[in-house]
Amino acid sequence: MISALTGPGDILPASSANFGDKTALITAPLTLSYTELEDISARVAGGLRDLGVKEGDVVSLFSPNRWEWIVAYHAVLRLGAVVNPINGMLTLEEVRFILKDCEAVAILTTADNAQDIAAHADPGLALQHIISFDPEDSGLVTFDSLIRAARIEENVVVDPLATSTIGYTSGTTGHPKGAEQSHRAVLLNCAMTATMHARTDRDVVVTGLPTPHVYGNVSVNSTFMAGGTVVLMDRFDAPKALGLIEKHSATMIEGVPAMYSMMLADPAIEAHDLSSLTRSTVGGQTIATSTVEAWQNITGARLIELWGMTEVAGLGATHSVYAPPVPGSIGVSLPGVELRIANLDDVTREAERGTPGELMVRGPIVMNGYYRNPVETKKNIESDGWLHTGDIARMDDTGHVFIVDRRKDMIITAGYNVYPAEIERVVAGHPAVALVAVGPLPDEVRGELACAYVVLKHGTSVTEEELINFTKDHLAPYKRPRLIKFVKSLPQTSTGKIMRRKLADASP
Secondary structure (H helix, E strand, C coil), rough: CHHHHHHHHHHHHHHHHHHHCEEEEEECCCCHHHHHHHHHHHHHHHHHHHHHCCCCCCEEEECCHHHHHHHHHHHHHHCCCCCEEECCCHHHHHHHHHHHHHCCEEECCCCCHHHHHHCCCCCCCCCCEEEECCCCCCCEEEEEHHHHCCCCCCCCCCCCCCEEEEECCCCHHHCEEEEEEEEHHHHHHHHHHHHHCCCCCCEEEECCCCCHHHHHHHHHHHHHHHHHHHEECCCCHHHHHHHHHHHCCCCEEEEEEHHHHHHCCCCHHHCCCCCCCEEEEEEECCHHHHHHHHHHHHHHHEEEEEEECCCHHEEEEECCCCCCCCCCCCCCECCCCCCEEEEECCCCCEECCCCEEEEEEEEECCCEECCHHHHHHHEECCCCCCEEEEEEEECCCCEEEEEEECCCCCEEECCCEEEEHHHHHHCCCCCEEEEEEEEEEEEEECEEEEEEEEEECCCCCHHHHHHHHHHHCCCCCHCCCEEEEEECCCCCCCCEEEEEEHHHHHHC
8 A cells, every 4th residue: 555655665565465477577688577576676676785875875766767776776775875867868978977976885786877977987986786687797787686685574674754855856057956856756746647547456567767767767657656567768769669459458658749740750650559548748848739639639648738847846836637638738736736927027925826927936856956056956955845946937816827938048848958058068068169059940850959059269169060979978868969050149038048939039
């Protein structure tokens, strides 16, 4: 029962007891029942314990989606240790920053990444163990060796308010911030998501969402809580997703808008039997109503919009599957969570109903704060517990929220959050660049693309391709600028600040 759980580390033991040999996880190389998933997770926890990992230690997970990632996630929590899920697309430079910032004592990753991290060891890191998910003889500790360890019979009893996860989100300063999510926040988010979307043990959920992302994590673990089956793709691929829905008679698929656009654009979609779907979910960015209608028309299943962020451990708003649809809305708050629209000039005042303001959220799913960053924590969480989201939204008379715009300059491309300052910091390092500012350009598939507006130093030259290639060793693929526009000057305020919203007007 949910009432007996104190954190996400209790999900597998409870589901194993309730659902036993029922299939829990399907991946390309391996299918695992709840009993098998719980057993392997317990053994890996034992292996980590033997290495010296203890309650409160931070353990990083860095890889694409795979069954080992799911096992490792639950193994770390089983010890009462803290999970640090790292986006699998980040560069070594970005990963090293996170490892140092969160003081990780161990990392589980792919063989290639393990070798790179080991070869570029930083004396400033607290890292003691680099563990490879792959069985290659690399001289490093392997995941297989952890599985062979002795089993831990019981989970460590945790304080529900203690930190279970440190999830990094890019910041406007150009450096990522680690949101500390409590055991209670993650557990409740999974439980309330399962409730709103009416998940049961009859569900089969296809997902290609990255497991390190809060949306991906909730997709998997809310399904586990209900005893359903997760069909996990290593990475999203439209034809593959359509095939998996048909093959496994999936009842749900979850994704970001670009994923639905790509599936709808696949010429073979009409040939697939998608009639098993009963509902789908979409989040990460706003989605065109035409896309929602097209997906619902071809599948006969409702497409449920949702909204969330790393700082609330997953979803903050969505629709109840049984409630009447409200097109274009991200829904209402999760049970036990408060949403409000604050006046843009005074956050202590409510904006009038229907009037745009800043979306704010309060409740047990809100993060404990940013790890080792009290300044940013105080800036983002008011003294009465309200969290700033940076999103401009309006609320109707039924409490449904509609996202209007983003207060910050964040660019969302294919569901990934990209901050201009991160790109600017890298591009500015090129010897030919005098000034650079980054802004969004609309894109039908990805939603937005990052465009860098560049002023060159006098007497220098560089091509668009050369500048984009210059960012490859410093930024993950999704963060790199897709376009470069060379301009004479950048729009500035009287104080010299770049006016990003007027970048499109810059003269070439």
